[in-house]
Amino acid sequence: MPHSTDERRPRDADCAGLAVVGAGPAGLAAAVTAADHGLDVVLLDSAVTPGGQYYRSPPGGLGATRPGALHHGWPVFAELSARLAAHRDSGAIRHLPNHQVWTVERAGDGDWILHAVTGAEGDQRSAVRARRLLLATGAHERQLPFPGWTLPGVVSAAGAQAMLKSGLVLPGRRIVVAGSGPLLQAVALSLTRAGASVPALIEASGYGAYARAPQVLAANPGKMAEGVRHGAALTGAGVRMLTRRAVTDVHGDDRVEAVTVSRVDRRWRPVPGTGREIACDALAVGHGLAPQLELAVAAGCGTRACADGTHAVTLDQQLRTTVPGVWAAGEAGGIGGVELALCEGELAALSVIREMRGGVQRAAARRAVALLRSRRRLRAFSTLMGAVHRPGAGWSEWLTGDTEVCRCEEVTAGRIRTACEEFGAGDTRTVKLLTRAGMGWCQGRTCGFAVRELADAHGSGRGAGEEPDGPDRRPLACPVRLSTLADLAEPA
Amino acid sequence: MRQPLDVVIVGAGVVGAACAYYASRSGLSVAVVDRGSVAGGTTGAGEGNLLVSDKLPGPELELALLSASLWRELSEELSSDIEYEIKGGLVVAASEESLTTLSTTAATQRGAGVEAYHVTSDRLRDAEPHLAPHLAGGCHYPQDAQVQPALAAAELLREAGRSGARLCPGEEVVGILRHRDGAVRGVRTARSELRAPVVVNAAGTWGGDLAAMAGVDLPVLPRRGFVLVTEPLPRLIRHKVYAAEYVSDVSSGSAALQTSPVVEGTPSGPVLIGASRERVGFDRTLSVPAIARLAAQAAALFPVLADVRVMRAYHGFRPYLPDHLPAIGPDPRVPGLFHACGHEGAGIGLAPATGLLIADAIAGRQPVLDPGPFAPDRFDTTCHVT
Ligand SMILES: Cc1cc2nc3c(=O)[nH]c(=O)nc-3n(C[C@H](O)[C@H](O)[C@H](O)COP(=O)(O)OP(=O)(O)OC[C@H]3O[C@@H](n4cnc5c(N)ncnc54)[C@H](O)[C@@H]3O)c2cc1C
Numbered sequence A: 001m002p003h004s005t006d007e008r009r010p011r012d013a014d015c016a017g018l019a020v021v022g023a024g025p026a027g028l029a030a031a032v033t034a035a036d037h038g039l040d041v042v043l044l045d046s047a048v049t050p051g052g053q054y055y056r057s058p059p060g061g062l063g064a065t066r067p068g069a070l071h072h073g074w075p076v077f078a079e080l081s082a083r084l085a086a087h088r089d090s091g092a093i094r095h096l097p098n099h100q101v102w103t104v105e106r107a108g109d110g111d112w113i114l115h116a117v118t119g120a121e122g123d124q125r126s127a128v129r130a131r132r133l134l135l136a137t138g139a140h141e142r143q144l145p146f147p148g149w150t151l152p153g154v155v156s157a158a159g160a161q162a163m164l165k166s167g168l169v170l171p172g173r174r175i176v177v178a179g180s181g182p183l184l185q186a187v188a189l190s191l192t193r194a195g196a197s198v199p200a201l202i203e204a205s206g207y208g209a210y211a212r213a214p215q216v217l218a219a220n221p222g223k224m225a226e227g228v229r230h231g232a233a234l235t236g237a238g239v240r241m242l243t244r245r246a247v248t249d250v251h252g253d254d255r256v257e258a259v260t261v262s263r264v265d266r267r268w269r270p271v272p273g274t275g276r277e278i279a280c281d282a283l284a285v286g287h288g289l290a291p292q293l294e295l296a297v298a299a300g301c302g303t304r305a306c307a308d309g310t311h312a313v314t315l316d317q318q319l320r321t322t323v324p325g326v327w328a329a330g331e332a333g334g335i336g337g338v339e340l341a342l343c344e345g346e347l348a349a350l351s352v353i354r355e356m357r358g359g360v361q362r363a364a365a366r367r368a369v370a371l372l373r374s375r376r377r378l379r380a381f382s383t384l385m386g387a388v389h390r391p392g393a394g395w396s397e398w399l400t401g402d403t404e405v406c407r408c409e410e411v412t413a414g415r416i417r418t419a420c421e422e423f424g425a426g427d428t429r430t431v432k433l434l435t436r437a438g439m440g441w442c443q444g445r446t447c448g449f450a451v452r453e454l455a456d457a458h459g460s461g462r463g464a465g466e467e468p469d470g471p472d473r474r475p476l477a478c479p480v481r482l483s484t485l486a487d488l489a490e491p492a
Numbered sequence B: 001m002r003q004p005l006d007v008v009i010v011g012a013g014v015v016g017a018a019c020a021y022y023a024s025r026s027g028l029s030v031a032v033v034d035r036g037s038v039a040g041g042t043t044g045a046g047e048g049n050l051l052v053s054d055k056l057p058g059p060e061l062e063l064a065l066l067s068a069s070l071w072r073e074l075s076e077e078l079s080s081d082i083e084y085e086i087k088g089g090l091v092v093a094a095s096e097e098s099l100t101t102l103s104t105t106a107a108t109q110r111g112a113g114v115e116a117y118h119v120t121s122d123r124l125r126d127a128e129p130h131l132a133p134h135l136a137g138g139c140h141y142p143q144d145a146q147v148q149p150a151l152a153a154a155e156l157l158r159e160a161g162r163s164g165a166r167l168c169p170g171e172e173v174v175g176i177l178r179h180r181d182g183a184v185r186g187v188r189t190a191r192s193e194l195r196a197p198v199v200v201n202a203a204g205t206w207g208g209d210l211a212a213m214a215g216v217d218l219p220v221l222p223r224r225g226f227v228l229v230t231e232p233l234p235r236l237i238r239h240k241v242y243a244a245e246y247v248s249d250v251s252s253g254s255a256a257l258q259t260s261p262v263v264e265g266t267p268s269g270p271v272l273i274g275a276s277r278e279r280v281g282f283d284r285t286l287s288v289p290a291i292a293r294l295a296a297q298a299a300a301l302f303p304v305l306a307d308v309r310v311m312r313a314y315h316g317f318r319p320y321l322p323d324h325l326p327a328i329g330p331d332p333r334v335p336g337l338f339h340a341c342g343h344e345g346a347g348i349g350l351a352p353a354t355g356l357l358i359a360d361a362i363a364g365r366q367p368v369l370d371p372g373p374f375a376p377d378r379f380d381t382t383c384h385v386t
């Protein structure tokens, strides 16, 4: 869709040139870049303060706690925030914090309508119209179940980090950090810096696997250096790094008292007889992140399967999705870290400008070339990272029959196996229909990956007749009051 | 070697499952093929209402009444819980005018064997305490029941398996094998061939494609429906409750959006609000107007739901034939081909009677009711060839 005529359309108070969903690194970079180039932007974010996952900070008033101490990228954020404030003041950006978009709808004239809930109780509704859409909805943490993971004291790694960043509370005093992926190192460091003791960091993969792609590593010396720096800092803080191990049991009556850590083989199957107990009063676990795709799927954007086992929005070099008028940036297009998110946000905004105006000025074009190069390099690294930390197929062997997989609906691994073995379920949807796994509060955001893997093991990846093997569909990105929906009804 | 097959059933939805159940029980050797999983098609989107209340006297109502008694039997015969419950339906009328229509309908339904009791305006809230005030009146249909569709389909197939039926999930049928004389001799899937003298088309909304593989026309079209699911609630709603206008929506021939929700509680707590009807092909995008109207009508019936949060919305595509009746029985145009599809918004309810009719027809037994109105070739305007 060329938009050469678009510029001549008067600025319209009711219809922004670009709507950006998500004010994390990607969305912030996109919004300020687009506004720098004269576009009128509306920026919606479900959080109260901008920053997303990475630059999460205490809500205003806790200024004394110096959140900068928890982020090495703080100056970048400070600069983005300042630009956001300037554009907000000049009216170039309409910033709508505490607006959770529950769906996006394409109007007859091709504009997008973003339906959001807002207000302290989430009971107010708001609809925003825009000519183009940029999705920077980020990711949520991926979890794998294991025996004992429902015991109080077991928290998600990202959750622990978020608690620290925004409320500055610790989940315990002696905290084991476990799972897989580079986030764990960042989390362990933050915990030790905040005064906790972290006796061990348990990583199910081996870092050695990175060596399989020497060119990718060579092209990303910064990532290498960061890894080394983290490693050294962790050792300095007394954290033992144990690789090819996983937490296979949690002990304690009404709270975590210890965990059993077992060796796992290359496929993540626990090796019998290798279990060793580590005393602790909390366990922070995470298995990387998974893109948040509700809105992209609602808009009809194509998705792809990534090396880390998640799905992400399909994007071209210009960060266009498969739907005209819709762009995406940051983790929605695949997990890749903050640097990539910043790079993609800016690149996506330039791509929007280019498409609207049929080109960009020379300086912007040069900038885009440089960003494109960084993006290629960083994406290569994130693909490698995803492949290294993708849960091995044997992880489900650490489940017992009574391990809960879906916590909301209390569905055990045993029931899922019965649905597959006796009732012929072979995909997520059928398992869900037969067991209610994924039907509760979190709508499968927590258990979705695990359920898919358990079902796939039986159905060899066969998709349901109607929807072959795509990402989970959640037409409502968040719960919405019935009256809020009812208010949208046109008089019959 | 396995026993040679008598029947290949294409489709592991509730209809295919019921066909497999009754066919294997009558001693036939059966295989069920589906490109996905059990209940992976429209069955997984169905709400599981087994309604007689929404049907006017005629062949569909006869099928529904037969099915109602078969579901009752099945709920006792099947070994695991399919969440069968005869909770009854309550149809309410907002105006005196629609109450008159409702009462007339109920009178004709009673003549056809449906139990229907008038409920006066002042007694409505005895039946449903949270109903909106000021409704004109209603009608109680105690025979309306429900099952959990996916569980029911899976359990029927498991029982069929115990009588020897073979389930082949994850195999797409890509062709129908024919003898030189045109008679069916099995199906070809992406992976293999399954030989049998009888093929049952239980492919639901995709039944037209399957018929085309055998060279015949069967105009099954998708009719989209959305359902809203709320957060879990204590039991607020006892019956299946819907507005009297629903019946005319169901039988409407219009492609435009129709909504008049059936509101009901479920054993696990969420309230289901469904379902819209519109003919928009296989469009899977969320329709804000459709769900907004469902929400508005549900909140009008039950003001107590206004503040409740809707957790999710989902859709499905009802398999729809132009006269709103399913195709059930042998296809005179292709010997050995049987159809059991096109049940639109009532396939869960009508599944057992369909399965029984198909099993009897394959075995050459006298049908329990006149299958004439369901003749699969009734839309064929070309001259019939055999
Ligand atoms: C614990 C933790 C530690 C990390 N450590 C590092 C590190 O050391 N180095 C590194 O490179 N990366 C790190 N990361 C990753 C980094 O946070 C992400 O790469 C980065 O935040 C991605 O930016 P984003 O803009 O794509 O998404 P996000 O930062 O996730 O932002 C997405 C935003 O969109 C909003 N949103 C989503 N859906 C909706 C909706 N429907 N309506 C309205 N708003 C919505 C969210 O509220 C959020 O504000 C870490 C992540 C975590 C969780």
Ligand SMILES: Cc1cc2nc3c(=O)[nH]c(=O)nc-3n(C[C@H](O)[C@H](O)[C@H](O)COP(=O)(O)OP(=O)(O)OC[C@H]3O[C@@H](n4cnc5c(N)ncnc54)[C@H](O)[C@@H]3O)c2cc1C
Binding pocket: A464, A465, A466, B010, B011, B012, B013, B014, B015, B016, B017, B033, B034, B035, B036, B037, B038, B039, B040, B041, B042, B043, B044, B045, B046, B047, B048, B049, B050, B051, B171, B172, B173, B174, B202, B203, B204, B205, B206, B207, B210, B224, B225, B226, B227, B274, B275, B315, B316, B317, B318, B319, B340, B341, B342, B343, B344, B345, B346, B347, B348, B349, B350
């Ligand atoms: C929102 C909604 C609510 C509903 N509510 C109710 C209700 O309350 N009560 C009620 O009675 N009905 C209801 N229905 C209707 C009901 O769901 C359907 O009539 C019924 O599920 C149809 O069942 P089926 O077995 O014919 O089709 P399906 O369940 O669709 O099964 C057909 C199967 O065939 C398979 N298939 C298709 N083509 C091929 C091929 N080439 N090779 C292999 N396999 C193939 C598909 O994968 C599918 O699994 C509702 C429908 C919708 C959409």
